[in-house]
Amino acid sequence: MPFEIKWMIKRMVGWSILSADCIPNSCIINIYNERDCIPPHIDHHDFVRHFCKVSFMSKSNILFGKEIDVIDPGEFRGSVEIPLPVCSVLILKGNGTDLAKHCIPEVRHRRVFVTFRRMDNNKMPYRFQPDLELEGLRLYEL
Template identity: 75%
Template sequence: MKLEFEFYEEIRGNFVNILEGLELHTGVFSERDERRILDCVFDIWDKGFVGLLMKKTYSKPQKWMRGKGQITIQCGCYYNFAKDRLGNPSGILRYDEVDPLPSEIKRIIKRMVRWSILPANYIPNSCIINIYEEKECILPHINYHDFVKPFCTISFMSKSNILLGREIDIVGPGEFRGSVEIPLLVCSVLILKGNGADLTKH
């Protein structure tokens, strides 16, 4: 099932649907699919934890506040989230190597293309896997413009809500206030493109 969304905010005197381009797909993956994908993710996680992956593939920053504690695994390319100690700006660092996409991730990408969730001329060759502890989150942001749209995110293990808005206020550590909250079911696929990807924080 595919859901699309509308929420209008005034931008420079015009009312604009800030959720235009967002699509939520359910029923794409079964529990068996989820188990297979999670086995793959946990295998990568274990290898990263003991140092068996390329250096930039796996990172676990020291947690100093809620919203800053997730494990990040990058495959296919390395994205620098902020200016680093070497002076590299945020963005894709093309000369920093990470491990390639696992075959299980390639398999689910093929399914999404086959089901027309992703366009046939858009075959992702990279992914970022975020692993959160309970009640953890990611800080409000707009998806990285270095990546080709549409941008796709899949939720596994537990349902959660995604908060969206032109502006998202921080009301406390890991707590935010935005315009719209959309529930993401287990195994749901959220496609971000158009205004939903380029204008709206989540």
């Protein structure tokens, strides 16, 4: 992983945002242009629960629901809508990752989401080499 991504992971583990027993070993960087969206989905179960999303550049909302209705392209209706301010971190776990779908409605301004996840050890790609610098992380002692 690039230095900047590892730096973010180390900080979030050190500050107890991410737990040391679920260190991410993958990340997805979603770059949205104006009017882009992500349709309703549940993340694949090859990834260990919990995972987190870090939000950059502009505010937007994320919707959750067991069923999410598609109203128009990029417009959705779900049970719960959570605002995501710039530089916010959202931890997804429990029913929020296993039962509820989530989506990002059409964004009004350019936006970036970085999603950190850990792939289940039994689902690792052939010859995957863990990053030893990240695997040994622990919480900062205060």
